[in-house]
Amino acid sequence: MPDDGKPDGRLLDTRPSVRPLDERRLAVLRAIVQDYVGTEEPVGSKALVERHNLGVSPATVRNDMAALEEDGFIHQPHTSAGRIPTDKGYRLFVDRLAEVKPMTAPERRAIRHFLEGAVDLDDVVARTVRLLAQLTRQVAVVQYPSLTRSTVRHIELVSLTPTKLMLVLITNTGRVEQRMVDCPGPVGEALLGDLRARLNGMAGGCRLPEVPTVLEDLPAGFEPADRSAVSTVLAVLFETLAEQNEERIMLAGTANLTRFNHDFPLSIRPVLEALEEQVVLLRLLGETGDSAMTVRIGHENAYEGLNSTSVVSVGYGSGDQSVAKLGVIGPTRMDYPGTMGAVRAVARYVGQILAES
């Protein structure tokens, strides 16, 4: 058992692994995952040695398989059937056996070209999600750039009727939020202009969460008669900021779910149901680390309906920090290296596009 000394806390085995996984056994697991992902059928020892030159006989492979099964990495549906990887097996595969498959140069060009055609933020998100669904042939999810990390580009006040205003908040990511404001009394143009100027002067460029602190003392700077109107506007503005958690999500590629009717005949329903719940999707993406790519396999997903799916997600953003997440949802039996490559590439390019605009 040479060169297996790396400590690896991610191996989910609770007892310290009695049988230190040697190279060949890992190679067998890798081959099983690859074959199973390709054929969608349990893979047997004989087929394995035929398709991969492991340099050993089927009997040897069988011994390794027995060991892998005992450790919970693979599993056989019934005696005298081939093996399929367990969630734990996929986990090991992703952590130690697979490399993210980089996109080819033409693919990268195509991604970039497709995203560059976008005209506004909605379009960027729409194109991204379609692209991701097409590249991975799975269900793609893209979160709109969050308000949390964004900064104020402009705050606009528009008088609709004497007592009714429209408040428009524009962020540096191009997102626009508007709200109606019902003021207690009429608001003159002069006050409106003054308020507009001070709002933008004080809050312009601020991170959104900091805005309430920055503007806290604003009403004090106005005539007592105007303060209630100012406070009303501020209240609505803060409410808008607080509603950042009402974040939007775009979805594409649900038709790809039917590619797995093979063993997905019934389990497609809970997945569709989950996809309709923005809350579930948001939580799903919320569990994504900011910069590193996150892979949640099968039962690692908190939401029960997604127990037979895997989620590959990553943050993206303009500049160096992530402002939102995106990812794909597919069967646990997915092409992890390819999917991770596509997700990473798309996230990078969206970030670039956002930074440019």
Next chain:
Amino acid sequence: MPDDGKPDGRLLDTRPSVRPLDERRLAVLRAIVQDYVGTEEPVGSKALVERHNLGVSPATVRNDMAALEEDGFIHQPHTSAGRIPTDKGYRLFVDRLAEVKPMTAPERRAIRHFLEGAVDLDDVVARTVRLLAQLTRQVAVVQYPSLTRSTVRHIELVSLTPTKLMLVLITNTGRVEQRMVDCPGPVGEALLGDLRARLNGMAGGCRLPEVPTVLEDLPAGFEPADRSAVSTVLAVLFETLAEQNEERIMLAGTANLTRFNHDFPLSIRPVLEALEEQVVLLRLLGETGDSAMTVRIGHENAYEGLNSTSVVSVGYGSGDQSVAKLGVIGPTRMDYPGTMGAVRAVARYVGQILAES
């Protein structure tokens, strides 16, 4: 054959019906449709007379069935199986045998209450589509109020950098569209204010399609030095108006498709694909008459993937005219009276809500 004299062009029979459909035969067809919708299984003569008191024997019903089959209203999957309605049979049912089932008072209250909680246009549409999906247990589609019929409530110009503006268009339906404008040269605050005032003065309250005509001569009223900037802004504004066809649609209830795995095991895919194509959905709703409810059954749908589904749709709007469409998509074997009742009720209440806000 009494009281069957109404001329009915919608009967798809090409040759003038040799056998004038008498009352009982129609009753049999109605019973077949109702039973089949309920049980999802071919319905035989014996079961029919047991469940509906037709006052005749199975043998008689069999004769009627044979006639109905010859005329193409029903069809048997194989000899010695029950009958199922054809698209033509459903058509006759919808046109002449079914009455729209009105919602009960509690249902109406629930609808109204649910929709009244909405805070903005997005929320109205989101709530409507969810509600419709839940009421009909099918896939619901709601189109955003179209820009075509809307009027200008306000146009706002915001200076972001000396040469970069943001144009915000607010319609009376609460929809907000924003676009960036890159001006050829710097634009001062004075010009901006002037332009803003004139835009709103001239175009405020106009129907959107009329705006270009109304504003056509606007640049001529400005200093020659400012005209190129004004023209640029107008160009972007007109472009925004022209992009009304890029209409948005919201969807819900796709998980309901799986309720029909009974015989929908494979045909769910084309439906999901169709649902992902905004263009297809828009065309689908576009075929809806403005005021009357439209029902398209099976092959009556132009889009091939929806050949085994029916679409029930209707226009809705604030006030007396329709500004957009909504509808549901389900299997041809659907509860037409109930679905039509729900669609009609929801459309009415959304209209009311929009008129109030």
Next chain:
DNA sequence: CTCTGGCACTCAACTGGGCAGAGTGCCAGA
């Protein structure tokens, strides 16, 4: 100690026959 070939065993999947049941069409009679 590790790998290999051989062997017996297991079990899902396919096949074909037989049976039951639902439903039909047709015909003679009320």
Next chain:
DNA sequence: TCTGGCACTCTGCCCAGTTGAGTGCCAGAG
């Protein structure tokens, strides 16, 4: 014109037998 009876036709289901892929185990070679 409707009804009851009758023979017929299918599908769906159950049952058994067979096939084949795949396994576990073991003894022997390196």
